[in-house]
Amino acid sequence: MTNEKLKPTLGTLHLWGIAVGLVISGEYFGWSYGWGVAGTLGFLVTALVVAVMYTCFIFSFTELTTAIPHAGGPFAYSRRAFGPRGGTIAGIATLIEFVFAPPAIAMAIGAYLNVQFPALDPKLCAVAAYFIFMTLNILGVSIAATFELVVTVLAVIELLIFMGVVAPDFSLANFTRGGWAGQDQFSLAAVGGMFAAIPFAIWFFLAIEGAAMAAEEAKDPKRTIPKAYIAGILTLVTLAIGVMIFAGGVGDWRALSNINDPLPQAMKGVVGEGSVWLHLLVGIGLFGLVASFHGIILGYSRQFFALARAGFLPHGLAKLSRFQTPHRAVLAGGVVGIAAIFSDGVISLQGMTLTAAMITMSVFGAIVMYIMSMLSLFKLRRSEPNLERTFRAPGYPVVPAIALVLAVVCLIAMVWYNPVIASVFVVLMVIGALVCGLSRRQGDIAPDAAFGEA
Template identity: 75%
Template sequence: MTPNQATSSTTAHLKPTLGSLQLWGIAVGLVISGEYFGWSYGWASAGTLGFTVTALFIAAMYTSFIFSFTELTTAIPHAGGPFAYSKRAFGPLGGFFAGAATLIEFVFAPPAIALAIGAYLNVQFPEINPKTAAVTAYLVFMTLNILGIQIAANFELAVTLLAIFELLVFMGVVSPGFSMSNFTKGGWAGQDHFSLASLPGMFAAIPFAIWFFLAIEGVAMAAEESRNPQRSIPIAYIGGIITLVTLAIGVMVFAGGVGDWTKLANINDPLPQAMKLVVGDNSNWLHMLVWLGLFGLIASFHGIILGYSRQIFALARENYLPLFFAKIHPRFKTPHRAILAGGAIGIAAIYSDELIKIGGQSLTANILTMSVFGALLMYIVSMLSLFKLRRTEPHLVRPFRAPFYPYSPAFALICACICMVTMIYYNLLIFGIFCLFLALAYVYHAMTVGKRSPMQDEADSNSMTTKTPAR
């Protein structure tokens, strides 16, 4: 066995310190920026009513997915999350595809959120360059993540609670100006009535509906740092998805009903602009929304940095990435090199306008779409892993079992496949870039296969199994 084999999964371990409330904060915080921006791009192609149908379909997919995914997370509480489940089910190649897809999802989501942070600050301070603000956000929150998981998780919980409070305030403040006729006017891709011509726009809006819930699965990457993952993970996931579905529907309906919703499509700050229609440009409510609205973006940004760093760390620990990134800070016990690596890629993406601003869409929309491709591939592989492990390892300890099995995971799998096919059809060029990233990752995977012996892979898989006694 080479030195790399010996150290791939034995020298670097994360400290279990997180409780149920902190994990719920991470679950909601990872996603809550999706309620602040991103979804309004879906209005541009589907209209308010068409996008509502798309969003409800995606909400059903995520609900069934999360209930199924929780079974995997509690049975195999590992920092690699989907990488670990797929590796156990389908071997190193399955682990590679799930790990690479998750990495693309979590590395490309933060620059989109960072740009939205810059856009929100630009509303308050027009002299601030949004890209400069985005890079500053990276530097600040990478530092906070490096300082320790307890500090990071407690901060995440605090800003998540503030973000939820702000969304409730937004709905309350704009409610006097709400009219259902505003929301429904031209709601079917510019038409007042549904027709078959509405369907293409509804399918094209899928990535923006996914943005409402994207990255909630990132809690799985904190499972290794949970004190009791078999109990805490189900609480976090179930409570999180209920919270997010409720907020998504409320924010979308109230924002679309306060005036001309077409003015809110294709922008990064729909909530402040919606509030302007009700309270004017200089209201104290508007200033409060801009400032507190940042908490939602910060919660997701900070949480996804935690998520991508654990994915890089886990892949490096198993020699799927250079072992250099599996090192843990000697004082803070965090994967500091993985945090910095993902940040470097994100900052490069922010300044890659000519590469990423393609297909007539904004830079943010294209980054978002790339992240969604990674998520969908990971969802598909994860659900296949659930079916495979149920068949090949029926005696694996499963503290939480997917309800309505096999129908619930099958529904999630079918929905994810439909979304993937639709995404490819409407975003062929970005899908080509996504495939290029996967191909480059596979080249590295093939070149380093000698560092991952079959014996080590088997040992790694065994080390992932929960030790909780069967019930």
């Protein structure tokens, strides 16, 4: 197992940048598809419930991350709690989450660039983004994490600028008009819309858990990771609610509910097409998309790496480059993402746009992983009471139970409203499990203490 150990170089600020950067594109696009099915008020309710789930989840997940600082993240926790089968479920679900999110973000990057430069082909821009940021990830985690921190800070500043510029034109009447699934009054249809909007509310926070996959590369992870996670979830909840409310109150929110660039279009209605503020939003707004895109590439590469190093995927994916980065794992996820981009307009799932379909697929992976992680937390509390836990989930067992119950409700609702994508997800999980089983039978892997093995 030579050349398969990651080097710890990341501090608290880097980890905060990764945690927030992984997610912050969710504030720029994707969530507005939820307005199309739930309306502004219905989606606000859904987003608040999902925010509660994520807050409870992160406070609980941090216990696992600090107790078992491993590049596999949820894969490592579930394998330690439930053995190879548990690890397989969590590992493949996490891969699906992190591999299918980047194509959606790359397409949004293309859409934002097309606003600024109409002659550019959004699809080619999306592919170019893959090549640029896969290269940056291969060049070294310290460089990648520093870049992630810088673009994340710029993205946060830009969201605050957006809210400040549109605030004078905010109207509560605009936000609430037709706010219950297109109706002014609450109804049973509004309830259905709120459940259907769950994937797009989750998109606000999706992938924050990816910072756990940088745990092996963190300096003093038992101290730095809790600080980064707690500050990260508070940052994201504040920004998500603020952006959603201000964007929905500056004009006709229906015009923003099925597009990849809702913030530039919302600002355009306030300041005009030639305004310097609009160009600033589009220019700096790209940093938000880039931060998530870049960070999720880091996340999926570490998941491929961890599964391969443990013998669950072909072992070649665990090899490190001379920059001490899992370059083969970076490229593997890129192949899948670029193929997904070129399938836009060729393959249709439930009549959704590519972006909406990729978001929903990614969310399926995330929810299954959240459920496995919370089950692992409960199992390890019973089976390994003496495991060193420098951070303990506050309010245990209530807080993790809230996260677990809400995650299960989300999964049931998503299956009900997205049966075709749910079926594709199950097929991908089965294929992934078969590959893992075949790789484990053919491999000769040394025991790993992270999994409780001697």
